[in-house]
Amino acid sequence: MPELITLSGVGGKTPAAFLVKSQEHSILLDIGEGPEPGVLPDFTGIDRVDAVLLSHAHVDHVGGLALLPNLGNPEVYASQATWELMPEAPVADTQRRILPVSGQISLCGTQITMGQTGHAPGGLWFHLGTGRSLIYMGDHSEESPVLPYEAPPAAHTVIVDASYGDRNTDLETQLDALENAAKGGAVIAVPIGGRGPDLVIALQARGLPVKVDEQVARELAFLTKNLHLANSQVHGDLAKAVNTPRADQDAKPSDVIIAVGPNADYGLAQSLAEATDEPFRFVFTGFVPQNSPAKRLIETGRGEWLPWNVHPRMKDVIKLVEQTGAKQVVPAFVDPNKATHLFNTLGNRICLDRAIKL
Ligand SMILES: [Zn+2]
Structure with missing residues (x-):
């Protein structure tokens, strides 16, 4: 058998x-x-x-x-x-x-x-x-x-x-908390090929001034070109989100920045975590490993963890x-x-x- x-x-x-x-x-x-x-x-x-x-x-x-x-x-x-x-x-x-x-x-x-x-x-x-x-x-x-x-x-x-x-909490409820945390500026750290496009569209719909890194911009462009990989209800939102300003060259602590990597362990999230002259605030939404920069940022009060299903x-x-x-x-x-x-x-x-x- x-x-x-x-x-x-x-x-x-x-x-x-x-x-x-x-x-x-x-x-x-x-x-x-x-x-x-x-x-x-x-x-x-x-x-x-x-x-x-x-x-x-x-x-x-x-x-x-x-x-x-x-x-x-x-x-x-x-x-x-x-x-x-x-x-x-x-x-x-x-x-x-x-x-x-x-x-x-x-x-x-x-x-x-x-x-x-x-x-x-x-x-x-x-x-x-x-x-x-x-x-x-x-x-x-x-x-x-x-x-x-x-x-x-x-x-x-x-x-x-x-x-x-x-866990039984709905994404809509989580989005309220995330919007409050991101208002006034935050880096929301995401994995490659993950929740980046979802966060861009959800937070833009709530009027936040979102910026993205190169990777999230690439994922938005990829979905726009491969619309069978996206729900039809968001095709219009994607067409707008693909023009989201970039944070790679111009990032301020007051921006809402959606960037890889998920634990500030690589990518723009890591660079901004290490930029000590302008301390960016962080929001993490996934599994936070021990000994990761995310863990340290949370422990020192520069970051917080919020759920995002x-x-x-x-x-x-x-x-x-x-x-x-x-x-x-x-x-x-x-x-x-x-x-x-x-x-x-x-x-x-x-x-x-x-x-x-x-
Ligand atoms: Zn996965």
Whole structure:
């Protein structure tokens, strides 16, 4: 019987790596690093896989690609947008394969269906016809104003992004707090290929004088040219947002600046954090690693952390499980102690084993 091996990503916020194994073939779903730097999946005992499917370009899903030579240098499948967001990825051109953002392919004799996750441009979930069928959601969100979310079909087993545990707050409520924090000036630090365009459009709609760095400008331009990767309701907003002034040359502490990197660990956010003559204030909205500049800025009062949903709320996870009719649920990227209510609700459908029969 085919099996799912949860190599990493279960039991806490650890890098994504899930192996789908049948007698003939093995397909690896994501190969991440972090989010704490240097944390990689343990592939001990696995010397080859037939293919790797990448859900999206964030480091906790793709940061372990340098390990591919240890796995027999398999072909790597991802959407065009995912490849474009990681031009430096250590994958030879001959190994790169492009997936459509929705539709079906056949791989290693397995029917694979995919759809957009609403989490990153070109981010995909995968439905595999293996065994009694499996869905891997990668990271997903139904709340992104910009990025489309497509609900997946039914499946027996679902690996679901449960990063937020029991969090149930809506994005609209979070936006009120963010607007208040950003008024008067702040650097809102974002990851590459993440919430940048959403924040630009949401804060411009509330009349804030937003500026962007080169990367966020590039992402806005990319979405404007690839409108199938954006919700139709925001196509007009995107056409305006693409002309947002740039902060690279002209940044003042009174500006609302949306810039990479997410923990002031690279990019314009890092440069502005280090500019001591004009101390910029910071807002962080994602996972803050220990020993990061973001952690220090928060501790010294120059930064604050505010939530901004890019993962599903508890009610979204529960709805997904009901909609797919899943009998086995693997809650990924969460410490079970931070998801007591979610775990109680899903009850005996929860699987935390290393090997799960599909
Ligand atoms: Zn992600």
